[in-house]
Amino acid sequence: MPLHPQAREYIALHPSDLGADLATLDLARIREVRAHDELATQRGPLTHLPFVRDEEAEGVPIRVYRADRGDGALPVVVYFHGGGWVFGSVKRNDALGRDLAIRTGAVVVSVDYRLAPEHPFPAAADDAWTVVRDLFARPAFYQSNGAVAVLGDSAGGNLAAVAAWQARDAGLALAHQVLVYPALDLAMDTPSYREFATGFGLDAAEMAWFAERYARDADPGDPRLSPLRLGSPAGLAPATVVTAECDVLRDDGERYAARLAEAGVPAEVRRYPGAVHGFFGLPGLFDQAIEARAYVAERLREAFAKGAA
Numbered sequence: 441m442p443l444h445p446q447a448r449e450y451i452a453l454h455p456s457d458l459g460a461d462l463a464t465l466d467l468a469r470i471r472e473v474r475a476h477d478e479l480a481t482q483r484g485p486l487t488h489l490p491f492v493r494d495e496e497a498e499g500v501p502i503r504v505y506r507a508d509r510g511d512g513a514l515p516v517v518v519y520f521h522g523g524g525w526v527f528g529s530v531k532r533n534d535a536l537g538r539d540l541a542i543r544t545g546a547v548v549v550s551v552d553y554r555l556a557p558e559h560p561f562p563a564a565a566d567d568a569w570t571v572v573r574d575l576f577a578r579p580a581f582y583q584s585n586g587a588v589a590v591l592g593d594s595a596g597g598n599l600a601a602v603a604a605w606q607a608r609d610a611g612l613a614l615a616h617q618v619l620v621y622p623a624l625d626l627a628m629d630t631p632s633y634r635e636f637a638t639g640f641g642l643d644a645a646e647m648a649w650f651a652e653r654y655a656r657d658a659d660p661g662d663p664r665l666s667p668l669r670l671g672s673p674a675g676l677a678p679a680t681v682v683t684a685e686c687d688v689l690r691d692d693g694e695r696y697a698a699r700l701a702e703a704g705v706p707a708e709v710r711r712y713p714g715a716v717h718g719f720f721g722l723p724g725l726f727d728q729a730i731e732a733r734a735y736v737a738e739r740l741r742e743a744f745a746k747g748a749a
Contacts, residue, residue: 443640443686444714446726450641451716457524457642462649467526467557474527482724484535487542494530497574500567501552503530504582505541513585515546515615515744516575518568518603522594522721524650525556525564536721540591543737546744547583549575553599556654564654565664568599569606576612587747589616589677589740593720594689595650597622601667601696604677614677616743618736619696620720621682621689625668626651626660630691640686642717647688668692673699678706680739682732684715710735 443451458465477483491506506514517540521528530537530552537550553567575588590607592600597619604617628648637644655665663670681697683690693709700707712719712728723729 442714443716444726444728446728447686447714447716447719450722450725451639454641455639457646457717458649462645465649471527474532477532479722479725482722483533484539484723486535487538489538489541492538497549497551497571500570501530502571503534503537503550503552505537505548505550506583507538507541507545511583513579513583515544515587515589515740515747516582516584517544517546517548517740518572518575518588518590518600519548519550520553520568520590520592520596520599520603521550522592522596522718523555524647525561525595525598525654526650527555528596533721539723539733540737543733544740544744546589546740549582557656560656561654561658562664564595564599565602568603572603572607572614573610573612587615587744588612589614589618589743591618591620591736591740592622593620594717595623595654596620597693598624598665598667602664604679605663605667605670605673608675608677615747616680616740617677618680618740619682619693620732620736621684621687621717622693622696623647623651623689624692624696625666626655627666628688630695632690632692633688636686636688636690640688640716642688644688668696668699672703673705674703676700676703676705678743679708680736681707681709682720682736683709683711684717684719685711685713686715687717689717708739
């Protein structure tokens, strides 16, 4: 499948994610540029919600969204943003947090986990697990009815997958996990890594650069870095996996879903044809982002309904 026309237009303007020579990349400068987010208007409207507040979960900054004016208990979706464990923030993904709250009817908790290289592995994974654990420990604080799902895109998909198996091992039953083009194996040796190595938005070399900043000298086979290396996925929360066809991370997500299914875990994959990495966060540029968000929200609502039955 060739690139989707909207993806082709995007890649013409943004052929690589970092857009810089990795050997001389100035991280501080790129962060400064991204703080002024040239794509902010394409991330969706900052829809007014009756309930948005900044809080902390055992010291981890979070932003809590609720789309209705009631105070009854609701399911909760914990969202982990992408950015290669190096970039990203709750603020940058504010429009998505609001949109998820509206589409799912759930409380959305967006997590400002610590970033590498200042805070290397396992800082981000620890923060993700801290928030999930706190949701089960203090449901009233979050106005939670006890049904909790995790959702993450790219590096955030990695954190969501890790938190899902940590929850299983701790005896905490998640309602669902949604992994959007997740990074799940630092081996980076799949066919999609070779086929889409350059010129499709997120280059293979850039993904390796991100992983080096986060993992440093840690064992790449550690399942907290590479959830595809988890010994057994049996008993994990049911999953929805979204992939982009023209993305180095495509095979990570699809292989993970296959492993889950082999272990008896309900797992549904939806690949978006001709799409590139990052499309889910840019509904102003990609019609497929709107389609994917509707699909993800439907899957979450179904999961919460099953839990309530």
